[in-house]
Amino acid sequence: MITLDNLDQKLLDYFRGYVVKKDLVRSVKVGANVPVFVLEYLIANSCSTNDEEKIRKGIENVKNVLSQHYVNPEESALIHSKIRENGSYKIIDKITVRLDSKKDIYWAHLLNSNIKDANISDALVNEHDKMMLGGIWAIIDVAYDPTIKMGSNIYPFVVKEINPIQLSSFDNSKVINNRKNFTKEEWTDVLLRSAGYEPNSEGFTDRIKMLLISRLIPLVESNFNFVEIGPRSTGKSFVFKELTPYAVLISGGQGTVAKLFVNGSTGKVGSVGQWDAICFDEATDKIFKDRDAIPLMKDYMESGSFSRAGAGGEITGSASLIYNGNINQPVETVLQTSHLFSPLSDEVNSDTAFLDRIHFYLPGWEMLKFSPHHFTSNFGFSTDFFSENLKSYRKQNYTDAIDQYFSLGAHLKQRDTKPVKKTVSGLIKLMHPDGIFTKEDVREYLELALEMRRRVKEQLKRIGGMEFWDTNFSYIDKENQEEKFVALPEEKGNNLIESTPLAPGVCYTCTVDGDSMALVRIEVVSTMGSGKLNITGTSNMQVKENIKNTYQYIKANEKSILSEQHSLKNFDLSIQITNMLGASISSGIGSAVYLAILSALYKKNLKAGLAVLGNISVGGAIERAINFADKITMLSENGAKTVIVPMDNLQELSNVPPTVLGNTDVPFYANNKMLMQKAILSE
Template structure:
């Protein structure tokens, strides 16, 4: 990426900028498998904002204190009666029947049956310590139960991992005005930790950025089929604490939506997006029940599980591999044959909005990892999360676009959601109709939205000829 763009980032995102040096970073964090948003938070704390130099001694000492490289040492300290402070990923489970708030820290061997969140900690963070996965700084100690017969690990203090308590979309919008569209595309790629110069053309860049659509647009349902090694898992597992990556194993309706036995919501409830990675390796138990629940949820964001209505704004994504020819094109025109049999139903697949052609992307190698000044991942993910509830772009779309005639409702919804997502990513500075460049809107937002929805329709038609492939007629006002 050109040095001029890096300097622009330092100028207009001064407090949010960070210098990335992959070789040095890998050496500092060796033995600690941390997502990018945590690494950037730590680097910012120990980085000279003028030079980009890192206080490696200070950072290493901090890591040894709150993220020990030896997980077993944490349990040893707790058992010996010491208080331990950790920056960690933990899982909360609230047992409504017993009235107990439990937690587990899998990376340090603390099981759900070991950890208790006391009432004073829970009340202090009302609404934050809800069911699901969290990141935060926790202080732990060993406590005896009231009867003195058993001990448990107590979470005596908790600080949410949220370096940016709030982010200002208008600040982002104003900063965006200082970049050309081509420059901004490179900024987004560098924020994702990839070097824009590693992509051959604008097509590859836009295909890669399309993975961010589900970060910014609520209830957008996406399918991506791609060869191995194109960075799918990294993007969705490292760039945001608001997403959940399901990689292999068994998946049940209870795990996804609602567990009646535990009276606990599933992973879809408390996340911005849920991604099924390597979907061919995932075993869906009770596939008929899951399929029925998915159909309802994908359509309306709601479904009924054992007389309990479940609703969420979480987007769903299916990611799988697809066999390619020597020239890196799909070996078969029937793309959905690469999905598990339980998903090869046109009525289910038609409820997905967007298709990403992962075979257009390059295979990721070390030369594609970004080095230089860019926007730090924690700020980047937080701004995308905040944009999900910003409806100004939806309203702007309605002012710009008119569906002519009787447009299929699923098509019009899909096109609107995809195009709105692109506006949030590429043109956050479009605040009114007067701001909009019609040519860029058509090129970067509307046409890609029609194309990506069109692939879904075409592939549904291949499964069931009754599905029409025609797309709505659209006019830009």
């Protein structure tokens, strides 16, 4: 008998006949270029047991079926011969169909068998129309009839019967009724093992587990727009290629209007109306073959529908869209030099209207590079049963689950709210198919959803500026009105102050209000304009006045501070003040505002981990920082590598703890020119 762990035993107790030992698939798959869901379709019923003898016989049967009927490409000539000699022969292969409009006939293409022009009836094509939209795996009965001719050419191969490799009927009540027998942690592992992963192997943190499960959201949530960009060998397309017959992979540059949306000649709806998920693989290359596919795609990503001249009005679809691409640099490097959509194809990577329709940006750079030990040898749902469950969940809807416990912060617009709610709904479907979940479950999924949508918005802010300024995403607990802000790991690292060079316009400081301090992030965006100033993030009139005074000082002294081309009259400035930590913000932030404005205008990075103390008066005098030692300590503890301080605080340096000075440099400045010299990152 095979040794089982507790989860294996539970799966056999509650789902016998629907689970399979996953290493069996790998043992059969060696040498067979066949998707996992095809193999598990063949082995699930005979191998859903812990009886070694039954498993052995089941595997032998599957191997026999594969050896007799599965076609390896190098065996195509032999299969042609078997079909001819026997008159007909059953094969396991991927079948696609194309319309030959010149001859008004359909031709079937059997991929591995290398049969490119097989006869197929209109009835079979209409019954299995996904053959025209990327193809399906099936058990196919192919006959041989040498009397079929066109001119002098013989077209002897005839597709007589097609049995798609998926369950013929399905009822998800078994999962719904038995979910209560598993803890949340156990169910997480069930999902991962069903997808082929071993959650107990090295590197599978709770974070990684949730990111892997998030890859399944497009399969359970209709019209879900998903991006994952990360290194190679992290399994980005695995889910959509191997785990379900309801998803299709489209290679780079192959997205045409006819294939995706509607065929202008036949009026037939394309992939968006036929599949649950469409994955654009290698989206760092060209995505669409037709340029006019992009506006149609934007319409579809926004509303799940599109209009096309000659198509007979508005057409709807439910397919989710996945864009996968590779990143070749560390994420820190990309963020210093560009934005996180830059690896995508040039046709979309700066199209803010397109990118704003992305619901979920999974940080692929966090994912594991998979090795053999990351794949499970334990039991999980057979892939056909698993994929049918995922498909059945698309009928459920939990987009209102957030409203029971939480409200969303002021920075989330309608286009942000929808992705967040759809993400939470998808995770509830996956983790709680019985609809039983707690407030803390919703909180966990909400924080993940806010992070993934905020990642989209932060990059849009880098590309498009003020239009996408509101990125300080938060949620409010309805029970106690506590507001929590959700940050991005790559923006902050382990500290609130970035350890990488600060983006142009970003600077940190610290303020004191009574006995409490606040860590403050100042972010300035400059766009061509007519000298307008917009301040957001604070309602404190003293703080606003402090900012305006600094702005007026720069304006009044432009000739000595700015070049003509960088004059304030040529730019609109938007200044956002964010309370990163601590009490309410108070004034005394003029020097940091000064630096942020100038670095935004000149597009210059400030030094890594930089913070600034002090204030610049309307007359240009440098005002000392109060609570000097406490402020230096707070900034240092939150990641500041350099804190530039007024010269008037020099005598107080001895009050700063030696451990703080060991981690943080404290240079001094006496005027605005010294401040710039010590803050700007050297080229």
